[in-house]
Amino acid sequence: MTPDLRGFELDGSPGGNGEAHDPVSAVLDVLGQSFGVATEHNAPGSGPRQHTWLDTFDWRLNRAGLVLEYEHTRRGGRLLLSQDSTLQAEQPVARWPASRPRLAGDLPAGPVRDQIVKLASPRALLPMAAAAGTVSITRLLNADGKTVARLIVDRSTVTRGDQAVRLPPRLTIAEVRGYPGPARKAARLLAETPGVSAIQHSAFLEALHALGRHPNDYSGGVTADITADMPASVAVATLLLGLLDTLEQNVDGTLRDIDIEFLHDLRVAVRRTRSAIKLLGDVLPDGLAASYAAEFKWLGDLTTPTRDLDVHLLGFDAMAAHLVAASPADLEPFRAFLTRRRAREVRRLSAGLRSARFRAITDHWRKALLEVRDAGRPPKRRVTAEDLALARTARVFRRVTAQGSAITADSAPESLHNLRKRCKELRYALEFFAPLHDPVSYRKVLGDLKQLQDCLGEFQDSQVQREEIHVLADAMLAERAAPAATLLAMGEITANLALSQTEARAEFAERFTRFAGPAGQQRFRALLTRPAK
Amino acid sequence: MKIYATYNIKGGVGKTTAAVNLAYLSAADGYRTLLWDLDPQGAASFLFRIKPRVKGGGKALIRGTKALDDAIKGTDFGNLDLLPADFTYRNMDLILGGVDKSTADKKPTRKIAQLLRPLAAEYDHVFLDCPPSISLVSENVMHAADVLLVPLIPTTLSVRTLDQLSEFVAAFHGRKPEVRAFFSMVDRRKRLHQEITEKLLAERSGVAATPIPALSLIERMSVERAPVTAFAPRSQAARAFRALWAELDSDDEKPETRAGARVIA
Numbered sequence: 001m002t003p004d005l006r007g008f009e010l011d012g013s014p015g016g017n018g019e020a021h022d023p024v025s026a027v028l029d030v031l032g033q034s035f036g037v038a039t040e041h042n043a044p045g046s047g048p049r050q051h052t053w054l055d056t057f058d059w060r061l062n063r064a065g066l067v068l069e070y071e072h073t074r075r076g077g078r079l080l081l082s083q084d085s086t087l088q089a090e091q092p093v094a095r096w097p098a099s100r101p102r103l104a105g106d107l108p109a110g111p112v113r114d115q116i117v118k119l120a121s122p123r124a125l126l127p128m129a130a131a132a133g134t135v136s137i138t139r140l141l142n143a144d145g146k147t148v149a150r151l152i153v154d155r156s157t158v159t160r161g162d163q164a165v166r167l168p169p170r171l172t173i174a175e176v177r178g179y180p181g182p183a184r185k186a187a188r189l190l191a192e193t194p195g196v197s198a199i200q201h202s203a204f205l206e207a208l209h210a211l212g213r214h215p216n217d218y219s220g221g222v223t224a225d226i227t228a229d230m231p232a233s234v235a236v237a238t239l240l241l242g243l244l245d246t247l248e249q250n251v252d253g254t255l256r257d258i259d260i261e262f263l264h265d266l267r268v269a270v271r272r273t274r275s276a277i278k279l280l281g282d283v284l285p286d287g288l289a290a291s292y293a294a295e296f297k298w299l300g301d302l303t304t305p306t307r308d309l310d311v312h313l314l315g316f317d318a319m320a321a322h323l324v325a326a327s328p329a330d331l332e333p334f335r336a337f338l339t340r341r342r343a344r345e346v347r348r349l350s351a352g353l354r355s356a357r358f359r360a361i362t363d364h365w366r367k368a369l370l371e372v373r374d375a376g377r378p379p380k381r382r383v384t385a386e387d388l389a390l391a392r393t394a395r396v397f398r399r400v401t402a403q404g405s406a407i408t409a410d411s412a413p414e415s416l417h418n419l420r421k422r423c424k425e426l427r428y429a430l431e432f433f434a435p436l437h438d439p440v441s442y443r444k445v446l447g448d449l450k451q452l453q454d455c456l457g458e459f460q461d462s463q464v465q466r467e468e469i470h471v472l473a474d475a476m477l478a479e480r481a482a483p484a485a486t487l488l489a490m491g492e493i494t495a496n497l498a499l500s501q502t503e504a505r506a507e508f509a510e511r512f513t514r515f516a517g518p519a520g521q522q523r524f525r526a527l528l529t530r531p532a533k
Numbered sequence: 534m535k536i537y538a539t540y541n542i543k544g545g546v547g548k549t550t551a552a553v554n555l556a557y558l559s560a561a562d563g564y565r566t567l568l569w570d571l572d573p574q575g576a577a578s579f580l581f582r583i584k585p586r587v588k589g590g591g592k593a594l595i596r597g598t599k600a601l602d603d604a605i606k607g608t609d610f611g612n613l614d615l616l617p618a619d620f621t622y623r624n625m626d627l628i629l630g631g632v633d634k635s636t637a638d639k640k641p642t643r644k645i646a647q648l649l650r651p652l653a654a655e656y657d658h659v660f661l662d663c664p665p666s667i668s669l670v671s672e673n674v675m676h677a678a679d680v681l682l683v684p685l686i687p688t689t690l691s692v693r694t695l696d697q698l699s700e701f702v703a704a705f706h707g708r709k710p711e712v713r714a715f716f717s718m719v720d721r722r723k724r725l726h727q728e729i730t731e732k733l734l735a736e737r738s739g740v741a742a743t744p745i746p747a748l749s750l751i752e753r754m755s756v757e758r759a760p761v762t763a764f765a766p767r768s769q770a771a772r773a774f775r776a777l778w779a780e781l782d783s784d785d786e787k788p789e790t791r792a793g794a795r796v797i798a
Contacts, residue, residue, distance in 0.1 A: 024601075043611065044611045044612075046612075097536075138607065144582045144758075145582055145758070146583065146609065147607075147608075147609040176606075176607035177605060177606060177607035177614055178605055178606030178607055179606070179607065247632075441676035
């Protein structure tokens with residue numbers, strides 16, 4: 001029952017005679033020379049229609065090649081999930097608040113949810129573009145008056161906020177089953193009509209373009225556009241401006257508490273900024289970086305309590321599922337406590353992000369960085385971005401190998417925690433200068449480093465979480481919000497965390513050797529070696 | 534997939550009219566519907582303005598050299614497709630009976646059921662419009678159908694025919710279609726029509742309460758070349774077919790959404 005669809009769009013007034021007339025009627029004139037034409041009133045699929053295209057803030061669906069659309073017609077609403085313009089799944093949804101964010105995990109059960117929930121969670125689905133319009137259907141008839149194809153005309157206006165842009169009408173020839181010839185002929189006639197061209201982009205892309213947006217216009221990664229022979233100060237300022245953009249892009253979502261990833265990305269941007277200041281800040285004009293180090297530390301500390309609670313809540317169900325002696329239900333008072341405490345911390349965080357201090361940091365920092373980037377002053381001693389990248393990355397790598405090699409089975413946990421910090425610095429140094437490295441060598445080094453970081457992360461996070469659970473248990477007791485069964489269940493969780501920490505500790509030596517042993521050193525040298533000039 | 538077949542040994546009793554209108558109403562309700570015009574006269578195909586021709590003829594379909602799927606044509610209406618008639622269907626008994634060695638089959642009475650099976654994923658309802666006769670074709674249709682829709686003109690002879698048909702079906706081994714009769718071409722001015730209608734409804738189960746009246750508007754279908762339920766949806770004739778369809782469909786689960794919407798999705 002699925003017909004073949006051929007799509008076109010109108011770019012203005014076909015016929016080219018310059019007279020003002022409805023371009024669609026000109027198309028009908030052309031088709032009318034070969035077919036009978038009859039408007040199909042109240043045909044299924046015709047009439048008013050509203051589309052809202054949804055994705056996460058960081059375009060997770062788009063990156064996976066998926067397009068999610070909420071369509072509202074006379075018959076109600078439904079979610080449509082497609083890939084390469086082919087419908088993959090659909091599900092009816094009632095009362096979908098399409099204009100507001102909604103957590104992917106809160107989608108009603110159905111085939112669309114099944115396909116996207118893992119990919120999108122824990123993010124919310126946001127309206128990326130919305131269009132409203134009407135669909136009209138015209139039947140194309142043969143000499144017997146039989147419908148042999150249909151012309152579907154979709155007229156839409158795109159809206160986002162206050163903007164409204166009318167899209168060119170989209171025309172589709174739909175084949176009637178068993179009549180491929182007439183559909184081909186109608187498509188050929190359309191293709192030959194002046195002002196009609198084949199559809200280049202999906203309706204979603206057209207809608208985004210009309211709004212001056214493009215998919216993937218946000219990424220939580222480091223996206224600074226730096227080149228090898230750029231002056232080092234300009235490269236670092238560019239890099240820091242990119243991080244400041246990311247930070248600021250996540251403020252609104254954090255304040256509105258849309259999903260927990262806004263705060264996560266904001267924190268990462270702060271951490272990267274702090275690392276960049278520490279590793280590279282000396283190439284900026286005197287004292288600039290040092291004067292902001294304390295301010296970004298304040299900002300990082302401001303976000304920590306909420307994020308820690310987010311991590312507890314995010315992994316809550318998985319933690320509860322691992323309980324052996326206790327029942328998951330025993331933990332519910334703990335979840336309720338975490339949720340209450342989080343609400344309190346979010347208020348503190350919001351106050352901080354709305355404070356004059358925060359605005360002063362971001363505004364002044366941007367102004368100072370722009371001055372450096374756009375100054376055009378020749379540096380006293382010309383150091384290029386590549387010089388800086390090679391020297392500093394090598395320096396951090398040496399620190400990592402030195403600290404890691406000194407760790408033995410008897411070393412205190414702090415030594416692993418410190419190594420984790422160095423590894424983060426190295427990771428950021430690599431990411432900052434990624435455009436200057438050979439992609440293959442880069443991927444190899446980064447892959448090994450990630451493995452090591454995962455191990456160190458597991459080790460430290462388990463310890464930190466255990467310590468936090470102790471603190472939270474005390475707080476629950478103080479608030480008389482801790483039934484004995486809950487405390488026992490929390491105890492079992494800390495035991496499981498201790499187990500995870502021990503396992504991570506046992507894996508450390510192997511992961512470190514893989515990263516920093518002779519083969520790892522060789523891979524690193526390959527990354528940082530440049531042909532002699 | 535539920536298969537309905539309109540069948541009567543006699544011609545001119547309203548089989549095609551019923552098949553065309555009930556198939557249309559099924560599609561309008563959102564069921565993906567296929568109507569197979571098995572009558573070589575091709576009246577149902579004509580009513581949908583579709584040429585009564587199948588490439589390779591009935592033999593190609595029964596042999597399987599042309600997939601049923603490839604011969605199907607879309608009608609003017611959403612969710613409603615038609616497998617057209619072909620003049621070679623007049624020899625369908627011979628083809629099914631395997632006079633030609635290449636089409637010989639161990640179960641010649643089950644061939645149409647076999648051919649329809651692959652369409653189960655694509656259609657919710659299939660309507661078979663059968664030629665009038667007792668033949669291998671009609672026996673095939675009875676084995677394929679879930680519901681045998683028997684139009685009855687309220688006469689004594691028609692009632693006798695229904696009895697014969699019911700006995701014939703009852704003698705089937707295994708799966709048997711449900712026999713549902715309905716009164717067709719009923720003229721309320723005729724006392725005999727009224728008497729037989731009332732008597733049969735009182736005495737028999739399996740007879741639909743809704744009669745289809747004899748109306749000139751139904752005859753106009755051949756002029757309009759469309760179901761009366763489509764071109765005159767508020768007419769008495771259309772109301773009668775809708776009531777009959779509501780009776781037949783009352784046990785079935787309604788589709789959630791009209792599949793027609795997918796045509797332009």
